[in-house]
Amino acid sequence: LTALTGRYCFTYLEILGMNSLSFSVSSSQLVGCIRTYRRQTAEKLCPLKDEPWPRHEWTEGSRRVGLVAIKLGMAPIWTKSGERHAVTMLQVQDCHVIRCTSKEEYDGRSAALAVGGKNVSPFYRSEKAMELFRNAGVPPKQKVTIFKVSDNAIIKPGTPLYAAHFRPGQYVDVTAKSIGKGFQGVMKRWGFKGQPASHGQTKTHRRPGASGPGGDPAKVFKGKKMPGKMGNVFVTAYGLKIWRVNTKYNVLYVHGSVPGHTNCVLKVRDTVLPTRRSTLLNPPFPTYFTEEEGDLDEDLYSDDLFVHTEPSVTLS
């Protein structure tokens, strides 16, 4: 009893309407308070309880969480045969799991985990958002995304997620808001051919031209490609190979280009493409835990990647 009358019980005493000055607590009230605490911790509702959740094994068809990363920029890489490819560097900055919604609460099909990335000032987040972060015990984040996850891959809110969650050789999908181009004409937005520059064209060089069949429908169909706001929408790039993972600075080197401007926040997850879903790599399931998995090398490279410390390539 005396052990429990520490800071844990204080919050419950406040709930009961007692302030810290009045130490005259009746024994029955104290017992009731302790019972609530025990019940809530058993139901995993108390965020002060520090035990990690049970980990499950990977099974066929299970999906795991993704990460929130920042696009740093692009750089060249070379393979062992001397071919050059371009990669985008993504840094996983302060990625935490914020909330876990079970299958029943979410949509009846799969559980969902809300993950946040990139710490920001609390002055730029709404009260509702701040409540979420407070419940998770996590600093305020710029972006909170939802990952649909199988039941055996749920993670306790508040766990940090690192770049070592992905391993080189794996394929990922990256979603981000594309660069906004503003109000654009039909040639840039939809790739229409426009009209010739000369040979008698009167004031018509970049116009859409005809807008539909004619008298029979006597209308313009919904969804007709017309000028409008272009960009600033969520776009996903599928099947991008991970060439290299830096576990010290949490940087992922991902093949090719990725939507969004430099320093934009992206959502990275395992591919949905069936031909690129390889189970041979055994990525950490449900995620990479530093305590359990121990020390990895600072840089993890894909098999066919040329590492700069090696001597020059000799082709044969």
Next chain:
Amino acid sequence: MAACTRGLKNLLTSIKFCRTLQFQDERFLCTSALRFANNEPPKFVPPSKPVIINKTQTTASTRRFLSPEFIPPRGRTDPFKYFMERRDMVRRRKALNIPEFYVGSILAVTMADANASGKTNRFVGICIQRGGRGLGATFVLRNILNGQGVEICYELYSPRIQTIEVLKLEKRLDSNLMYLRDALPEYSTVDPEMKPVPFSPTGEVPVNKLKVKMCPKPWSKHWERPQFAIQGIRFDLCMTPKQMEFVQKKYAKPWEEYDMLKEYDTSKLEEQIFAEVQQEMNK
């Protein structure tokens, strides 16, 4: 027998002679002894090479050179990205020696090539341009082989490059020698079997104040215009002073010198990066 005794007697005398001379050269003793021992020319023993330690040349006086690809361009990218790239660049520089060179120097590059005999090819040329920043830094070498002008753009950090040697280290009046395409061929020809010209690691890099004679106009670019600011062309041989003055006046942009957004002072950045790179290279 007589020869032996004679040899021995002579040997003894020579030993005494040498003792008095206080052995200035041990070679003298052994060759003379051998000569008297058997009538054959003595085996040549090369002299030991003297090791000269130049105490006047300290590390501080060696030229401070930071390769231009280490300096990040102006933009909104996170400096952390350049830091990651610099680490990779330093790792590559530890594996392959990339020497100091400037635009106007003559280099020889051997690269791995699957289609060449011996699987490597060597190209010698004058460096006309150094472009790119970070790992994608490039340099263009130009030469004229069998009357045909050839330019090859190499990536400094590509793993296919096996050696880069500087045959002649020098600077020119401009940082971009693309106008050599429109100059007379003699200015771009470099002998492929050229011997390396020795240069000192201290002191100033020699500036070749050569002014190049051009082919008749039209040129690939209007090199006389002020946007290129070329110092290394003999304009007096291609156009009249009046024409030159007209072009300089018409295409001048006098407001550019007051444009604050175009200012990019890299001195502090350069010092920081130089210190960082030196530290990493010496580890």
